[in-house]
Amino acid sequence: MSSKPVLIRDDGTRLDGRKPDEMRPVKITIGVLKNANGSALVEYGGTKVLAAVYGPREVLPRHLALPDRAILRVRYHMAPFSTEERKSPAPTRREIELSKVIREALEAVVFTNMFPRAGIDVFIEVLQADGGTRTAGLTAASIALADAGIPMRDLVIGVAVGKVNGVLVLDVNELEDQYGEADMPVGVLPNLNEVVLLQLNGVLTREEFNKALDMAFKAAEHIYKLAKEAFYVKYTKVVEEVK
Amino acid sequence: MSITPEKEPIPRLYVEHMKKMLEHGERIDGRGLLDYRSIRVILSPIEKADGSALVKLGKTQVLVGVKLELGSPYKDRPSEGVLQVHAEFVPLASPSFEPGPPDENAIELARVIDRALREPRVVDLEKLVIEPAKLAWVVYNDIYLLDHAGNVTDAGMLASILALATTKLPRLLKTEAGDYKIDRSTKAGALPLKTLVVTVTLGIIGNAILVDPTVEEEYLVDSIITIAVDENGRICGIQKRGERGIERSVLNKAVDVAIEKGLWLIGHVKNILNNPEKYVSPLSDMGA
Amino acid sequence: MKILVADRQLVRPGDCLAILEGDEIPPGPGLKHFPDKHIYVLGEKVYSDVLGVVSIEDGKSISVIPLESVYIPRKDDVVIGIVVDIGLTVWLVDIKAPYKAILPAGDVIEGFNPAVHNLRSYLDVGDFVVAKVAAFDRLRDPLLTVKGKGLGKVTEGFVIDIKPSKVARVVGKKGSMYNVLVSYTKCEVLVGSNGYILAKCPSEQALKALIKAIKLIEAKAHLRGLTEEVKTLLELELGVKA
Numbered sequence: 001m002s003s004k005p006v007l008i009r010d011d012g013t014r015l016d017g018r019k020p021d022e023m024r025p026v027k028i029t030i031g032v033l034k035n036a037n038g039s040a041l042v043e044y045g046g047t048k049v050l051a052a053v054y055g056p057r058e059v060l061p062r063h064l065a066l067p068d069r070a071i072l073r074v075r076y077h078m079a080p081f082s083t084e085e086r087k088s089p090a091p092t093r094r095e096i097e098l099s100k101v102i103r104e105a106l107e108a109v110v111f112t113n114m115f116p117r118a119g120i121d122v123f124i125e126v127l128q129a130d131g132g133t134r135t136a137g138l139t140a141a142s143i144a145l146a147d148a149g150i151p152m153r154d155l156v157i158g159v160a161v162g163k164v165n166g167v168l169v170l171d172v173n174e175l176e177d178q179y180g181e182a183d184m185p186v187g188v189l190p191n192l193n194e195v196v197l198l199q200l201n202g203v204l205t206r207e208e209f210n211k212a213l214d215m216a217f218k219a220a221e222h223i224y225k226l227a228k229e230a231f232y233v234k235y236t237k238v239v240e241e242v243k
Numbered sequence: 244m245s246i247t248p249e250k251e252p253i254p255r256l257y258v259e260h261m262k263k264m265l266e267h268g269e270r271i272d273g274r275g276l277l278d279y280r281s282i283r284v285i286l287s288p289i290e291k292a293d294g295s296a297l298v299k300l301g302k303t304q305v306l307v308g309v310k311l312e313l314g315s316p317y318k319d320r321p322s323e324g325v326l327q328v329h330a331e332f333v334p335l336a337s338p339s340f341e342p343g344p345p346d347e348n349a350i351e352l353a354r355v356i357d358r359a360l361r362e363p364r365v366v367d368l369e370k371l372v373i374e375p376a377k378l379a380w381v382v383y384n385d386i387y388l389l390d391h392a393g394n395v396t397d398a399g400m401l402a403s404i405l406a407l408a409t410t411k412l413p414r415l416l417k418t419e420a421g422d423y424k425i426d427r428s429t430k431a432g433a434l435p436l437k438t439l440v441v442t443v444t445l446g447i448i449g450n451a452i453l454v455d456p457t458v459e460e461e462y463l464v465d466s467i468i469t470i471a472v473d474e475n476g477r478i479c480g481i482q483k484r485g486e487r488g489i490e491r492s493v494l495n496k497a498v499d500v501a502i503e504k505g506l507w508l509i510g511h512v513k514n515i516l517n518n519p520e521k522y523v524s525p526l527s528d529m530g531a
Numbered sequence: 532m533k534i535l536v537a538d539r540q541l542v543r544p545g546d547c548l549a550i551l552e553g554d555e556i557p558p559g560p561g562l563k564h565f566p567d568k569h570i571y572v573l574g575e576k577v578y579s580d581v582l583g584v585v586s587i588e589d590g591k592s593i594s595v596i597p598l599e600s601v602y603i604p605r606k607d608d609v610v611i612g613i614v615v616d617i618g619l620t621v622w623l624v625d626i627k628a629p630y631k632a633i634l635p636a637g638d639v640i641e642g643f644n645p646a647v648h649n650l651r652s653y654l655d656v657g658d659f660v661v662a663k664v665a666a667f668d669r670l671r672d673p674l675l676t677v678k679g680k681g682l683g684k685v686t687e688g689f690v691i692d693i694k695p696s697k698v699a700r701v702v703g704k705k706g707s708m709y710n711v712l713v714s715y716t717k718c719e720v721l722v723g724s725n726g727y728i729l730a731k732c733p734s735e736q737a738l739k740a741l742i743k744a745i746k747l748i749e750a751k752a753h754l755r756g757l758t759e760e761v762k763t764l765l766e767l768e769l770g771v772k773a
Contacts, residue, residue, distance in 0.1 A: 032530035033390045034302045035337050037599065041527055046291065048526055050389065052335030056601055056629040068669070070629075075334065075342050080385040081292040081308020084427065089331055089385070090344070109544075111580060114566050115603075116669045118629035123335035123342070125387075127306065127526065128289045146544055149599030149696065151569060151580040153562070154545030191545035191578070228543060231582060235541050235598065235753070254613050255657035256690055 004179050007164040014169060014176070016045075023159070023171045023219050028139075028230040030147050036123075038148025040230075042140035044171060046130030051140035053148040055120035070115035074103035076137055078126040084174075098134045105138055105158075105187045105197035111151040120150060131173040132160045135185045138197060143227055147234075154189040155227060156196055157220040161186065161212040168208060170215050184209075186216040190224040193217075245347055251339060253462050261463055265451050272301075272457065277500060279455045282401070282511065286409055286519055288526040294410025294434065297529055298402040301457065302392035304529060307384060307402035309410045309434075313423060314381040316372060324371025324379040328357035330386040330399065337391040351482070353386065356400050359440050359471035359480040360384070366407060367435035373415065378423060380412070382434070389529075393457035396469050400442040401512070408516050410434040440479055441508040443501040444469045447489055452497050454504055465489070468497055472505025532577075538587040542579040548593055549577040568594035584753055598753065602627045602695035602725040604673040608664045609682075611690060611727035612675070614657065617650050624660060624675060627695060627725045632673040634662060639677055659685035661721065661729060681721065688719075688731035691742055693749045695726035700752040701745060708748065708758060715765040716741045740768035 007015055014020065024045025033039035036052035043049075059065040076098040080087050106122065122145065124137040135158030142156035162172035163182035177183050182202025188195060195213075204212065261271055268276060280301030289295035294309035316323055330353035334340040345353070360366060371380040384407065386399045414429040446456035446464035453460055461467060465487035471480030478498070483489070489497070515522050533550045536542060548570065556575050557563050564571040569581045570593065579585075583597040604610070604626065612624035612632060620643070622634040637643040639653055654660060661682050662675040677683045693701065702709045702722055713720055718732040718741050728745065732738040744761050751757050 027525075027527055029527040029530050032527075033304070033335065034392065035390055036335055037601070039335070041529070043527065048289070050335065054334075054338055057338070058629055058631065073342075077333065077342075079306075079308060079331075079387055080329065080383065081289060081295065081310050081387075084291065086310035086312055086383045086385075089329065111564065111566070115629055121334070123333065125333055125335060125389075127387075128291050130291070146582040147599070149581060149583075149597045149601070151566065151597075152544040153571070153578070153580065155543060189545065191547065192573075231543055232541060252613070252615060252657045254659055254690070255655075256659055256685070258657070260689070 005175070007176055007179060008167050014164070016173065020167050020169045021215055021218075023222065024173065026223055026226050028143065028226055030143060030230050030234040036144070036148070038144040038146065038150070040140045040143035040147060042136045042143065044132050044136045045173060046128060047126070047132050047136050048128040049124060049126050049133060049136040049140045051122065051124045051137065051144040053120065053122050053141075053144040053150065055148070055150070056115040056118040057121070059117065059119035065117045065119065068116050069112040070118045070120050072103050072107055072110065072112065072120050072122065074099050074106065074122045074124070074141070076102055076124045076126075076134065078129060078133070082126045082129045098137075101197060101199065102134060102138050102141060105156055106141060106145070108194070108196040109142070109152045109154055109156055109189065110145065111153070114151060120145075129174065131175075131177045132171055132185070134158065135160045135187070138187050139223065139227070143230070146231070154191045154194075155224065156187050157190055157223045157227070158185065158187045158197060159216050159219045159223065160184060161215050163202065163204065163208065168212050168215060170219050184212055184216075186213065188217055188220040190220050250462065253459060257459070258463060261459065262448075265448065270453065271459065276452060277454045277504065279504070279508075280457075284401075284405060284515055284522045285524050285526065285528055286405060286515070286522040288529075293413060294406040296402045296405035296409065297526070298398045298405070299529065300394060300398040300401070300455065302390060303394060303398045304390035305395060305398040305402045306387045306389055307399070307406040308387070309406045310383045310385070311410070311412060311425075311434075312381045312383065313373070313378060313425060316376060316379040320368075321376035322372050323368040324366075325381040326357070326361060326366050326368060326384065327381065328353050328360065328384045328386070328403070330356070330388070332388045332391070336388045340391070351484075352396055352399060355396060355442070355469060355480065355482045356384075356386065356403055359400060359442055360403065360407075363440055363473045363477070363479040364437050365404070365440050367437045370435040373423060382407075391458065393459070393461050394444050394455050396444045397442050397455060400440070400471070401508070404439060404441065404512060405515065407434055408436055408439070408512075409519065438473050439509055439512055440471055440473045441505050441512065442469050442471045442480070443504045443508065445497050445501060447493060447497060450493055452493070452500055454500065468494075470498060470501035470505065472502055472509070474509055476502050476506055478502070532591070534587065534590075534593060536585045538585055540585045541583075542585055542595060543582050544580055546579045547576050548579055548585065548595070551575045551577060569597060570595060597696060599694065600696045601629060604628050604630070604632070604664045604667040605724070606664055606667060608724040609661065609721070610664060610675075610725040611659055611661050611685070611721070611723035611729055612725070613659055614654050617656060619645055622650060622654050624662070626673065626675075627727070628673065630672045632662075632664075632675050634660070634675040634677065638675070654684055659690050659727070659729075661685060661723070685729060688729050689738055691728040691730060691745055693726050693728065693745060695724070697749045697752045698722060698724060698726055700757070701728070701748050703758070708761065711758060711761055711765070712741060712744055715762070715769060716744075736769065740765055743768060
């Protein structure tokens with residue numbers, strides 16, 4: 001049987017040279033699409049996720065609308081060329097589950113009661129997958145919602161903590177996700193200190209869980225700062241073409 | 244089954260305004276009737292794919308990813324590799340797109356681009372067979388529309404040809420048992436291409452011919468015609484869209500225009516492929 | 532109240548704007564949302580609920596002006612809409628809101644009788660119409676009326692499309708920007724609250740200049756010195772000072 005690759009070197013660094021509590025380089029670009037009301041491209045290292053928001057807008061078919069609040073429609077989807085092996089474009093069970101989990105995280109922050117009988121659509125497309133796609137997708141979705149002017153309690157920052165070779169590591173990449181012992185994606189409200197998305201795939205002790213959650217919150221602070229800067233960049237960028 | 248679609252009405256005022264401007268040879272964005280919008284290219288934005296390209300045609304943005312997998316050759320072409328072209332009009336690209344399987348427009352686009360690549364034999368499929376009748380490379384050309392501002396066809400075709408032209412084959416390993424395995428960590432040469440092809444899409448309204456129609460112009464015109472052109476100025480594919488007829492003299496003129504613009508576009512593609520470093524930039528530049 | 536941000540500062544959802552003191556703190560548990568001001572209060576802290584710019588008035592009243600927003604109808608708003616569908620007794624009008632608006636036939640046609648009057652001949656699909664929001668609440672779609680001066684089908688002029696969040700800037704404080712646009716271009720301008728602007732201009736040149744100016748305001752809405760920039764643009768386009 002093939003042996004598991006060694007994911008932590010003797011000096012404690014990971015295969016890509018990172019320390020256990022180090023994130024991959026994060027890049028956030030806001031407003032990359034012209035049609036959508038709000039959009040964001042979020043990159044965690046090699047994971048590149050594009051999110052777009054339309055709304056609040058009319059709900060069709062009308063019978064799906066709710067009388068006292070807006071509905072959220074969230075679609076998490078991976079492009080066929082985003083993965084190692086080409087993926088069929090049809091939605092998989094995983095994509096359906098992640099769409100639900102991300103929607104519920106966003107339901108916890110969006111002031112949906114401000115737009116009864118309307119709908120807010122969030123479309124997340126993974127353009128390149130290298131681990132942590134749902135967390136990058138969640139971050140991209142919340143930034144796109146803010147870009148669209150949708151009122152929310154807070155931004156949502158997603159980050160995953162894993163366990164490889166017995167060591168807790170931050171922001172797992174694909175290899176670590178595949179061969180590690182645990183993967184815990186977390187969605188965090190940076191200003192209000194709440195958890196809105198939480199899943200665990202694998203086994204952790206109570207102490208490991210506490211430490212992992214701490215790592216996630218700390219990393220979320222860092223990503224949040226980058227998001228704030230990205231908003232500022234977009235705000236001061238002036239559109240030159242005035243035809 | 245194909246059903247007459249419900250068109251999003253453009254206000255009468257704008258339709259008349261556009262028509263009046265066309266009478267003066269002007270378009271609402273200030274272009275000449277035969278001008279393309281600005282074309283911006285990002286080569287290899289998706290490093291994990293075997294080839295990729297993002298094309299911005301005006302505000303329209305199309306991303307193409309090429310992936311190579313192993314599969315069986317088609318039964319009637321046992322000594323050739325396989326080319327598959329798919330297109331997704333994902334809902335983030337336009338307020339009028341709904342999530343779901345590709346609709347007739349996405350499928351038509353994929354098939355038009357497929358024919359434009361297949362007929363002139365753009366990809367040298369004969370060089371992609373591994374064991375005749377048993378194993379061959381399958382080239383997946385996936386077209387992802389990200390932002391719809393009209394003329395997805397030309398943007399999609401440009402992105403496809405650029406992605407294919409910059410695709411690198413992964414290494415093929417033969418195991419002791421005699422099976423083949425893909426080793427994606429190493430590249431083994433460029434995807435073999437025989438020729439370059441582009442498409443030129445024109446909107447026709449009355450006697451006027453508009454090159455590279457925007458979304459509003461696509462709504463306004465009587466017909467839309469796409470003509471695929473290769474390096475030698477040959478016509479490699481035609482598709483007429485729209486629910487009205489085209490008068491023969493106008494059609495002839497349109498074909499002339501298409502070949503002229505097609506050769507110009509091919510020149511542009513060659514220029515990009517000869518200076519790839521200038522066009523490799525991060526995906527985040529797509530917003531620029 | 533201790534204010535933690537500056538006027539015109541950019542804030543995001545969840546940013547803390549101020550800390551309330553003593554009896555400023557609203558009683559009762561839970562979050563208190565003030566949607567019109569785009570703030571909410573949790574405990575003693577005041578937070579922004581949207582991506583926008585802080586507005587502090589008289590050093591006391593704090594609110595956030597969103598950078599982007601969709602148009603939500605309010606009673607008595609003057610809007611410009613597009614007829615998108617025709618029923619037996621109503622027109623359905625798109626006013627750029629998350630809800631289609633209803634214009635009843637009886638509002639337009641005196642003594643309306645569906646057997647006699649053909650709605651199409653008054654307002655057809657694709658027509659622009661200037662109307663006032665007669666009623667709107669959480670339970671039903673907005674109701675329009677064209678009873679009033681300047682309201683009704685748009686038969687002349689051009690309609691300019693801008694984002695609803697920029698309408699306030701096109702009008703300006705106490706109408707200052709609006710006055711600049713009108714006095715320079717000599718166009719008759721009606722600004723719909725929902726982001727459509729009806730312009731009747733004396734010449735093509737004036738209309739082109741007006742459109743350019745409005746697009747400039749839309750692009751640079753949150754930057755300082757905009758009024759001067761608009762004046763300069765109009766002088767350049769029209770070769771004349773107001």
